Amino acid sequence: MFEKKYDVIVVGGGHAGAEAAAAAANLGSRTLLVTMNLQTIGQMSCNPAMGGIAKGQIVREIDALGGYSGFVTDKSAIQFKMLNKSKGPAMWSPRAQNDRMRFAEEWRLALEQTPNLDFYQEMAIGLLVKGNKVVGVRTSLGLEIEADAVVLTNGTFLNGLIHIGEKQFGGGRAGERAATGITEELVDLGFDTGRMKTGTPPRVDGRSLDYDVMIPQPGDDIPERFSYLETPKLTLQRDCHMTRTSAEVHNLLREGFDRSPMFNGRIKSIGPRYCPSIEDKINRFADKDSHQIFVEPEGWNTVEVYVNGFSTSLPEDVQYQALKKVKGFENVKFFRPGYAIEYDYFPPTQLKHTLETKLVENLFFAGQINGTTGYEEAASQGLMAGINAHLKLKEEAPFILKRDEAYIGVLIDDLITKGTEEPYRMFTSRAEYRTLLRQDNADLRLTPRGYELGLASEERMRRMEDKHNKAKSFVDFFKKTSFDPVKVNTILDNVGSAKVTQSDKMFKVFSRPKVKMEHMLELESVSNYVTENQLDTEILEQAEIQVKYSGYIEKEKNNADKLHRLENVKIPENFDYSKLKSLSYEAREKLEQIRPVTISQASRISGVSPADISVLLVFLGR
Template identity: 80%
Template sequence: MFGEIYDVIVVGGGHAGAEAAAAAANMGSKTLLATMNLETIGQMSCNPAMGGIAKGQIVREIDALGGYSGIITDKSAIQFKMLNKSKGPAMWSPRAQSDRRRFSEEWRLMLERTPNVDFYQEMISGLLIENNKVVGVKTSLGIEIKSKSVVLTNGTFLNGLIHIGEKQFGGGRAGEKAATGITEQLVGIGFESGRMKTGTPPRVDGRSLDYSKMIVQPGDARPEKFSYLDTNFLTNQRDCHMTHTSEMVHDLLREGFDRSPMFNGRIKSLGPRYCPSIEDKINRFADKNSHQIFVEPEGWDTVEVYVNGFSTSLPEDVQFKALRSVVGFENVKFFRPGYAIEYDYFPPTQLKHSLETKLIDNLYFAGQINGTTGYEEAASQGLMAGINAHLKINNKEPFILKRDEAYIGVLIDDLITKGTEEPYRMFTSRAEYRTLLRQDNADLRLTPLGYELGIAKKERLIKMEEKEAKSNMFVDFFKNTSVIPEDINPILENVNSALVKQSDKMFKVFSRPKVKMEDMLKLDKVSSFVKEHNLNREVLEQTEVQVKYAGYIAKEKNNADKLQRLENVKIPSNFDYTKLKSLSYEAREKLTAIQPATISQASRISGIKPSDISVLLVFMGR
């Protein structure tokens, strides 16, 4: 069946696996995507949505590099929102509700249309390893499939254990069996593994809900989209709704706490801090008498509804009784109860920045196997692992994004350098250069890199260059064009900004906090320029950011350039830190365990002090 040797085998068909297979194949590698169920490729296991705070930036970055997540989201979206619009552009984050079934279907169709991708449905139960190098995989039927590299993207399936109240059973997802064999083999080789936990809420019948008692949550009046390519903007959208729990709901939930696997010791692993279960919220925030519940449709045509904010592993009878006491849910019918799932992961400090393991050559980990949570975090790791697996087997340098280049760079550096003991989720606050890493400029930052690698196509580069050229031209127009008081003062008065007494450059006026692009477009000179050069809303948004935040952007760029000097100071591989007696004991221990590649990476390790970095710099002759 498998006479040929694959370049890349991707194990797992979730968000990480799908992006890994697409990236490797688009770069020219003969790729096999092996998964336990071909019907669930790109499955949204939890909420039917992509993006959100910082996560939306990641999807834009994946798209800019030539990945598929943004395109798939646009094709399957049922609602779009730009979050944090009241804040500065560094915080703006796109989010889309998706049609769950169509999202998965579009992923499979995209992969089937991608040359170089083969598919095989079966559990991969082990790796073929020779001389500390992976050379293929072994299936549960005992079939050996040879390859030059392997990317593991097992999600929550490695020895997955599902909990509902006092009941527990093996599974990687509701209705799907767990994967076995790989953890045991890797631990036997010398890998360190751990357990993590995540959870999901009940799915209910939308026909049994009373939406008239809830608060409507519509999408944006002028919805945007994720992909920088010519995908369609939404013209129709489905509403979400919001309701709240109450003290009565909390009391009903507390009745089941003695049977909760979270509280009776059955679940010992840590869950996601920023997406707690409803029982955890009640326990941790005992002073709050209500919590928000977001009622999210699962698609255009289905009546199935996702109860966001009610993730739980309490017994099903407790879930049902409590949810029936939520406003609008008085007659709710369940499609399935919520549950928690425990699964194996491998602390990511065992990886290089390329996501290749330090112990086994040509073996890559991506997604929840690295301790992350979220579709977007998984997809970005899959993309990077697929890229680097292709580069490695072609004897090319790894592709590593720096912290000032992408949220993806921040994510991977955090994992490799600091590790994680709880499911890692991306936030804008994790990025020290977030003014540079905006959702609007991901294409300007990354598309040239994706094109160089061979995954971003020529059409994507042309669109990016056209946007950049038009935006720069528009910025220059504002810098070089003056406006007289008679024209600008009525606009300034309207936004409560100080009037001007003499002619001034438009750039200076536009830089004021209260003045927006829509105000400037009221000027004939500006609106005529926009029409003459056919500037779209992407160009207008990009120009506004460049004008209004020019000083902040320049300052952050300068800070990033300073730090880059430390990135250039390499540390020899397998460096013996024990001989540097001036280092603190903690520094010696952590540096030996993580083996940072540069002084800059060493400085970001938790517990490493400035004095330790000084010792290293002196030793390196700096």
Template identity: 80%
Template structure:
């Protein structure tokens, strides 16, 4: 191992590292995954769940490209829910509750069965750089391993510092030591670094809880799954989660420990996630609220360990315990471990290219929380893209990037490298201006051909996608070409308080009405006969329904994207000197010099660059 050179070395075995290693190896690159503890590959450090609002779309995109997160989410799921079903399909977001131990095990076994992938357990405390290019890594034992590219996916381990009340100690997560050396070296090389904070709730013994005092939250009656492949199946049985609430009594008990909270006494100076605040932060920021939701989430099929979602905290353990015992259903709770906050180093992602390769060191890639993101899904998608691009670089092939109208992954990476982030970045549907195009149901139609061209998505996956695409389009054509008489359709329309028709018309127009559902339209014999004769599955039927009912919105959004993408093809020459454009605002020149956008479209998205600045830039470039 030590006297041979790798194509790609991935440092860190979390969600980003696992996807990066799998992608690089599956694309034919000789890959080494180095992590501090091989028993903790793809560990769910925080909540035992994958997906959720916008995050579920990312998992489906990873799956469509040929990554593994969707498959593992399915094989380790204990509950499935499609969130936001009451809203339009652009908002539908799949989420699974996971068996934490099985999730990590399934990832480990998938990686071990991946050709071209080696493993090594040790701490990497530096990279080896020659000139402006990375040529390997060095470990804490002084071992040097050569590589043409390196992907850093260090998570919360870089100089990690865990806080529980007035106690703190070094660590990357509970029970594991921090990683040292890398930050200091990168800063010496010219990188900017910063500190961020995240937190996690207590884990408790489910046998000590009274679920009769909580609200049961079962999974969907007809559960779906993440992966577009048939190798995984929807759940036949599920475990319920539960919900309870804090109270004014709980809040007062928590406040007693505020003077010992590192959040409030100044010991934590770094910024935490705005959209996943600690319980003390919620009480402080939303003082008018008398209660906050607590989600009680089982950690697996057979374990009694329970995750207390909504109670993330860094308060002293005795304060956590006393307050939690005042929550309905938690009166006799027993702790497995207290909640804690963790501070760690990150590197502002404006120092990266769209490929996630660093601008300063050739062949060095960053992915995951090192870039200032939060969440398994955001990390996994970056790992996938970094692994793909590291492999392509070794093979002297063109880099692979995704536009904002092609994937949530494209939105995520463009946001990071163009705007940067000063707080842990989390994906939301509202961040995507083309979210009607970027639905969870069509991730395979958008991305599987790209994954196939990369050598990641298999021929079987592409074949299945094409069959779905063709079947849905033919079903839509059936609606466009089939008429229905007033006698057959009016009873259905009247039952839905929809205006009756006076003459025969195309089914497409009828079905386009907002209050007419597929269940309604299937009452027409010809429709149900078509479904049965062509053996259409749920996926195809849903795809056709969305294309019919939202065709106007989809066409309008696609037109807007096409207009803006014209600027995406106006390339800015490498090392372009923005300081020469004196008619541009000083702020714009400074921001453009720092970010070094590669296209005029990217330049237009930089905070502080106005439409007038873009007009000046286009004139200067002779456009």
């Protein structure tokens, strides 16, 4: 059946697997995507949405590098919102509601149009390994498919176990079987493994809900897009709605706690801290008698609705009776109950920055197998694993993003340096250089890197350069153009800012907190410049951010430069930490386990103190 040997085999067709397969194939590797069900490629297993706090930045980064998630999201979006607009631009985060069926369809169509990519539907149950190098996969039919590199993106399917109350059964997702065999083989090869938990809420019939008593949650008046390409503009949007639980709802749910797998010991693994189940919220926040519920449509035409905020593994009868007491859900009809799922993962400290495993050469892990949660986190890892699998085979330098270059860099560095014992979710607070890592400049940061790789297209590069040049010229215009004090004072008076006494450069007055681009456009010279140069809202926003936050941006760049100096201090690959008796016992243990590549990475390991870093620097002659 397989006459040729593949360069890269990707196991799993979720968000990580789809991005990995696309990246490797687009870079020129002969790639095979092996998945248990070709009808669920790019499936949104949980909520029908992409982006959100920090996650939206990741989708923009994937798109800037030439990945697929951004334009797939745009083509299937039913609503778009820019979150946190009341805060500074480092916090702005795009989010889209999606048509679940169209999202998966767009992913399938995009992958089918990708050259060098083949597909095969079957369960991969094992790896072919020679020495310490992977050479292919083995399927449930006994087929052995050879490849020079393998990327595992198994999601929640590895020995997946679904819990609904006291009932439990094997499965990787509702209606789909679990994947078996791979965990056991990896353990035999010497890998450490663990178990994690995630959950999902009930899906209900939207025709049975009373939206009139809920609060509408519309999209933005002028919706943006995720992709930096010319994807379709969203002209029509569907509202989400918000309602709340009550003390009565909480009391009904508590009646089922004795049958909850979370509380009776059936589930022993740790769930996501920042996306807790409704029973966990009631237990942890006992002083609150109400929690928000977001009612999210699953698509343009379907009546299926996702009940965001009501994730649960309680018995189905308890779920039903409690949800009926939520305002607007009095006549609710279930499509399916919520459930929890436990699955195997592999602590990511066993990986290199490329996401290649340390134990087995040319074997890469991406997505929930590494302990993350979320479509966006998975997709970004898949992209990086696909890129690096290709580069490794071509004997080219690895593609690694630093912490000041991308949220993707923060994510991967956190995982392999610190590890995780609970499902890892990205937040803006995890990035120390978040003023540099904004959603609006992901193309400026990363498209040149993607273009250099051969993944970002000529069109992307041209659009990025045009944006860069126009924004820079506009900022330079403010720096070198003087204003008329009389005209500017009219603006300053209207916004409640102190008047000026003499002429100065526009940059100085524009830097004031209360002065916005809309105010500067009241000046004839500024509005003429915008008209003559045909500047769109994206350029205006970019220029405004660069003017108003120039001081913060410069400070973070300086801090990042200091970090890079430590990045340049390499630690020999087989360095013997036991020779350094001045290191603390914990530091020696952690350094031996994680084996950091640079002093900078070593400094971020939990348990390695500044004193330990000083010892290392002295020993390395620095």
